[in-house]
Amino acid sequence: MTQYVYRFGGGISEGNQEKTLLGGKGANLDGMASIGLPVPPGFTISTPMCARYYEEGEAFPAELNPQVADGIAHIEGITGKKFGDPADPLLVSVRSGARVSMPGMMDTVLNLGLNDVTVQGLSATSGDARFAWDSYRRFIQMYADVVLGLDHGAFEEALEIAKEDKGVTLDTELTAANLEALVVEYLRLVEELWGKPFPQDVHAQLWGAVGAVFGSWQSERAKVYRRINSIPHDWGTAVNVQAMVFGNMGETSATGVAFTRDPANGERAYYGEYLINAQGEDVVAGIRTPQYLTTAARERAKAKPLSMQESMPEVYAELARVFDLLELHYRDMQDIEFTVERGKLWMLQTRSGKRTARAALKIAVDMASEGLITQEEAVMRVEPASLDQLLHPTLDPKAARDVLVKGLPASPGAATGAAVFDSDTAERRAALGESVILVRTETSPEDIHGMHAAKGILTARGGMTSHAAVVARGMGRPCVSGAGSLSIDAKAKTAKVGARVISEGDIITLDGSSGEVMVGAVATVQPELSGDFGTLMVWADGARRMKVRANAETPADAKVAREFGAEGVGLCRTEHMFFEASRITAVREMILAEDEAGRRVALAKLLPEQRADFLGIFEVMAGLPVTIRLLDPPLHEFLPTAEADFEDVAKAAGVAVEVLKRRTVELHEFNPMLGHRGCRLGVTYPEIYEMQARAIFEAACDLEVSPIPEVMVPLVATRRELELMKEVIDRTAEAVFAERGKRIEYLVGTMIELPRAALMAGQIAEVGQFFSFGTNDLTQTTLGVSRDDASRFLTTYVEKGIYATDPFVSLDVEGVGELIALAAERGRTARPDIKLGICGEHGGDPASIAFCESVGLDYVSASPYRVPIARLAAAQAALGVK
Structure with a gap:
């Protein structure tokens, strides 16, 4: 018979702390x-039973x-109490325990x-009738909610009425009779x-609770949490x-x-x-x-209790020993x-604690310094994505x-957004691109x-370890x-402090580090990345094999990237430069020209602009590689689409409105992503790539410390396309070197973003x-899915297990x-x-x-x-391989 139940407590620990079998909570118990x-003694019903339950x-x-019966007998033997005994009843908790912590997402019955x-027996053995009836009312309310699926609010309302009738405000003020x-x-x-x-049968209660806890794995909130945190559904x-x-x-x-x-600062x-x-x-x-918990924390908060x-003090001293x-x-x-039960300490759970990025850095660095873990382990301890919290401006x-109210600084950081009072509204408005702050009495x-x-999140109730905070x-x-x-009125969608009222949509700012809530937006400052961050990054750089570059189109982007440790530019998209107001007219002149001579006249106007663009980036990246992608999007993207714009554009370009409209119609494409773009533009109009190559090489030659330009030809599908474009680039480079009397190192290559290019990589590498x-387009062309339109169905695809994650977020x-x-x-064979590198969004x-x-790329x-x-x-990837 397969073993599904593993006992612990009373000198027994049967599960070998195996998380995949016992879940995180069971393994740590x-x-x-x-x-x-x-x-307290107990037993764990293992994770394989969860799948079996649904099957x-x-x-x-x-x-x-019989295995559960043995588990109950184990608890009875240690406690000396019997499950369901009218005189001295054993009471149990039934709690979930996933492989990784999912705080508050699944159900518990106490x-x-x-x-x-049995409530009478509990009253007699404890000598405290109030405690017994309080425990029973808690159990009924929790069981009704979790197992029977009844309205939690009805029981809360009954409790509030009972307190009002007795003229008290706290549950603890109700007597045993109440x-x-x-x-x-x-x-x-x-x-x-x-x-x-x-249900009065305690065994029926137990099986109902166990089923409900297993069932909560498939609750909507648990599914959402797993999707957000990339936890496998199986x-x-x-x-x-x-x-x-x-x-x-x-x-x-x-x-x-x-x-x-x-957990907030890592101290x-x-x-x-x-x-x-x-x-x-x-x-x-x-x-x-x-x-x-501590006197120091109470004094800092100026709290009286x-x-x-x-x-x-004695229990606290024992607790401190347990902590260590x-x-x-x-x-x-x-x-x-x-x-703590009548002065005796009991440990109910331990797990690796959720923490902020700043705390994670400090804890990892401190523990390495204390000799508790190695530097490599410290690098592995920090979740890379969590660093995003530190890489953006703070207040x-x-x-x-304009401080509205001050609460507890439950999770640090700053956030500004429109106040919203329910989660559905928060999700809907955020999906439209709006920044929102969720305001709740409690989450x-x-x-x-x-x-x-x-x-950001603001609550009126709850402490530093409440659901919202954790x-x-x-x-x-x-x-x-x-x-x-x-004072929050969720129905009216307002929050009040005295006479001041915040309504839905009003802008507020949270400072999670001080607990302050401000009306309106507050100015921010750029982050400073030093201290523990800098230390861990040094350790990380010593462990990694791949280089890390940045996608950057402006000197400002390049400067930020260098400050964050970029070792070059992996993608400079030149078309972004063409859209600027100072040069869009020349771009349109080039598009509207009837022949090559006309195009060259317009391109000559763009040359100094492009050269200046590259010069600024090259100065920042002096001595480092800079990969520049030649013009990629179809030409129609540079032309107007609204009727009202045609006259202004035609006048600026010096052509008739009819000519502009005719050219717009000629350039229209039904599927532009697969149309006349990328190297296809270069093959048709080589003078465009010639101008861009000249701008690149002239800018590089103008610097004392030259960068290493890597000229990238986009959307190549065949060896011959790259061969033709390389001839244009090499010829232009030789011309510039002759004119300047200076040679620089450079490379010519391509972006692999089509399945055919990947399949024919051996032939293409003979030239490139x-x-x-380019994983954005390679994902689109491989899956046959448009990134711009896929949001309508990708969530469903992930939920149904068709894709493990959104393929445009994770490869x-x-x-x-x-x-x-x-x-x-x-x-590599050729x-x-x-x-070899990667430059799509997946690079972060x-x-x-x-x-x-795992496939040995040279850089991301x-x-x-990012x-x-x-x-x-x-x-972490290099250490994982090691």
Whole structure:
């Protein structure tokens, strides 16, 4: 019989901490148990059962029953309690545990095992009737929501009515009798909404909860989270069943969430929050404002409620010892959930904590300096894409700020956008290109799509470890939480602070580093990349094999790229220069000319402009390679399309309106992406490429320290096309060298962006000295999919598993990647010293960079702001191969 259940606790740890089998939570519970930490006993139902559950029509195979029974017996043997015992009942939690952390995305059921009889036994054995009825009302509410699918709001409303009737504001102020009456109301609500009484059989409760937790793997929010974070849908989740320990047993009990280092800035200081007389969901959900873990944090925040360090000094000291032990064991910053039951500490969970990019850098560098990890491990610890958080402007400390409210600095960074009050609106407006700030009383897992779409998140409730804070840090979104004086009306779509009102669409700015919320936009400053960032980049550069270049069309872009560590330009798109107002008229004159002589007259006007363009980039990139793509788009793109523009353009170009319209009609193409563009323009009008080549070589010769121009002919499909264009380029180069009395090194190559070019790479390499893979168009031509139109169906394709990810974001390794690998192999066979690179958008995607390393490309080229991401990803790819 296949083993699906693995026990832990009480000196047992059966799963060998295997994450693929036990999920992250189960593996770490197993790990904590193995090193002797106080872990409530339990068992894990492994991830393979998740797939089996769905295969069998959301039902469990009979062979699971005895294994679960053995697991329950294991817990009973250690705790001395019996599941369903009227006198001394065992209660359990049922929690999810995916292979990687998915905070808040799947379901949990606590206090399972309570019913109308066992609640009396719990009251008697605990000596605390209030605690027993509080636990039962929590269980009914959670089970009704998670397992029975009933309206959570109906139970919340009943709770609020109960508090109003008794004239209290906090749950903890309700007496045992109040809570018992509330349980009666909850049971009535279940029967009314569900049509059946609340399940009293504890074994039926258990199987219902296990099924619901497995089922939550396919919830919409979990699917969205997996899609956002590129987590495979077939991994599945494990289910962890564990003895309950209680933080809601009075003033000597508590629950909390803590990090062994600060997840916002990476400082080596304990960071966390706790609540006295509460259960874990109270902290995470932000229902009650938690207290600080350490005295230092409380004093910094000028908060009055005592820290755990002050209120429970002995337990805090034990917790600090556990923190250090866990960091030593896992060699990473840990995110921990704990409960204190009547003065005894219990560890409920540990995992590698979500952190900001700045914190990730500091933690990695510090741990390497402490000798906890190696420098190579430090390089592998930082997610390349997360660096994007550090590569954009931050709020100018000198700028004026109209502060509306101040909350908790839950996730650092700055964001400006239109205030929106629900996640659907955030997603819709963001899809239209608008920057939005999601404003909520508190976020829930159902807000995941809105949080991803928003530039920043603002909540009125919740602490530094609330759902909003944890998810925002993981996503790299600035977040201000717990802005208590902010009154949010989601229906009216307004937020108020005193007499000031923010309505939907109003611009606000968040400073996630200070907790300030400002009205309007605030000026920004450029980032400074030094300190831990600089240290890690030095380590990364020492580990990587591939070079990293930048896509740049202006000296300003080139300068940014160099500051971010680019080692040359991998793509300079010359057509971008043609669209500038100072030269578009000459371009149009060239297009409208009736013969070569006329075209040359217009091109002569463009020559000094192009030369100046290249000179500026070459000065920045002195001594480095600069790949310049000759004119690529079809000529009709430079002509007007609106009727109102024809007269102005015709006048500027010195032709009749009729001539302009006739020429526009002549140049019209039904499928311009596959039309008269790229090298086809050069073959038809070689004088265009001749002018551009002259501009390149004259600019290069004008500098004392010459760059290394790499002249790239686009859209080549045959050897002969490149041969013809190389003749034009070489002839022009010789003419310029003769005129200037100076020779420079240069290369002529092509962009591989057609399947035929990849297949015929051996022949093309006989002429071309380098290949640059233009993966944007190569993806389009290989898949037969238009990037501009694919958004209508690509999300569905990814969800249905047709593509693993959006192929325009991360390279289609099986299809497009196969062509690249084949072209690289055939190119090297024909020309062993051929230079190979990639310059499409995939050049800044870590997964695509890993593929480039696997096929031995010489460099990747990314947009200037993604150069550091590419440097780190290239290092990780090289270390992965090593």
